[in-house]
Amino acid sequence: MLTRLLLVAGLCAAQVQKSLADSSACSATATVVPSGTSIPVTVTVTETVTAGASSASALVKPKVFIINHFALEEAAWTKPLKLTKLIAAPGFSPLFPNAKCNAAGAICQLTTGEGEINAASTISALIQSGKFDLTTTYFLVAGIAGINPACGTLGSVALQHYAVQVDLAYEIDPRELTSNYSSGYIPLGAQTPIQYPGFLYGTEVFEVNAALRDKVLSIASNVTLNDSSIAAEYRTKYTQFPASQPPKVFAGDGITSDVFWHGELLGKAFSQFAYILTNGSSTYCVTAQEDNAVLEAMLRGSVAKQVDFSRIILMRAASNFDRPPPGVTAAEQLFYTNQGGFAPSVQNLYLAGRPIIDEIVGNWDGVYGGGIEPLNYIGDIYGSIKGQKYRPDIG
């Protein structure tokens, strides 16, 4: 079970090349929508909900939609937010066939399934389901992570600006390379690990709304986070600040990879990759197996005016370090060590996320309803979201 938990614990990790800015649910009535109900897509949808109550059911128009990736991330939200209304849609994960909303429909939650394929498929299905109006919805993408000890520690919560996908690459086992290669991962279309990719697939880098990130960071950063005695003890093995310090909520970027990599060398290699892909703008702090996949689906929804890309919040809480402390091997840490961060990380997603949700829902009129204007380029590496004031500054 522990091994399983560690495996699902989101990925892995890397060393920061530049100095870190160390700042360190739906609509009423308890109605279950039958999963077979297929619904036409566009605007004037008359939803064929099996109405358990009298009111005609409109589309559910959440103010906040929480996106998790597996059951233990989901569990923290369901009860306290009273997410009792189940809404199924074709294309959701077979393991997680329902979105869950509160009775008012203001707060919803959906679990994507783990890894990039599940994440992209589920979010596309959500956007195309015809059951929700997501045009003004804030998405709180909340998952657990591996953390770079240069950025934070077990239980720390990162709020991201950049998300970089590091598993789109050539890979040669280092045992077949000469020693002048710093890594076996080489950007596509390049010949050495430190070159910018020769060609792009489009999902390599996303930038979200940093003004929104900063606003919610200030709200989340004074919460008291959970911790465990095992984690408290384990982090003292690290000489590096802030790995050895208590957990906190901070600003730091993430990387996505399906491969659950681990250790110092890949940490350094992927830090470098993230640095190159963002022209030095991103600071690799936390790992993910889903974020770029979620963001690509959101991007397409945004281009189609079905979601608003400026309303995405990326949050990752550290369940494990991405690399071992001095004197410990990568395999020893990954396979045989309980770092004590798993339970606190899942709780801390909720502890940091709840005030953000309350803030958005509580200040909808006059503040969040109209949106938080981005002060940076948002979207993908292709510049797919048109008409922005700011030019792409990635790549």
Ligand SMILES: *[C@@H]1O[C@H](CO)[C@@H](O)[C@H](O)[C@H]1NC(C)=O
């Ligand atoms: C390593 O050396 C070989 C032989 O000189 C050269 O072809 C290759 O480009 C070098 N690789 C890197 C990553 O510098």
Ligand SMILES: *[C@@H]1O[C@H](CO)[C@@H](O)[C@H](O)[C@H]1NC(C)=O
């Ligand atoms: C966080 O800060 C806000 C306002 O700055 C304050 O109202 C709230 O009580 C603080 N919460 C904690 C847990 O300190």
Ligand SMILES: *[C@@H]1O[C@H](CO)[C@@H](O)[C@H](O)[C@H]1NC(C)=O
């Ligand atoms: C963390 O949460 C666990 C489980 O709810 C609780 O037993 C423990 O006291 C909490 N620790 C801290 C430091 O908040």
Ligand SMILES: *[C@@H]1O[C@H](CO)[C@@H](O)[C@H](O)[C@H]1NC(C)=O
């Ligand atoms: C990359 O960064 C350098 C130095 O800040 C800057 O001069 C250059 O214009 C940037 N390139 C792109 C493509 O943004």
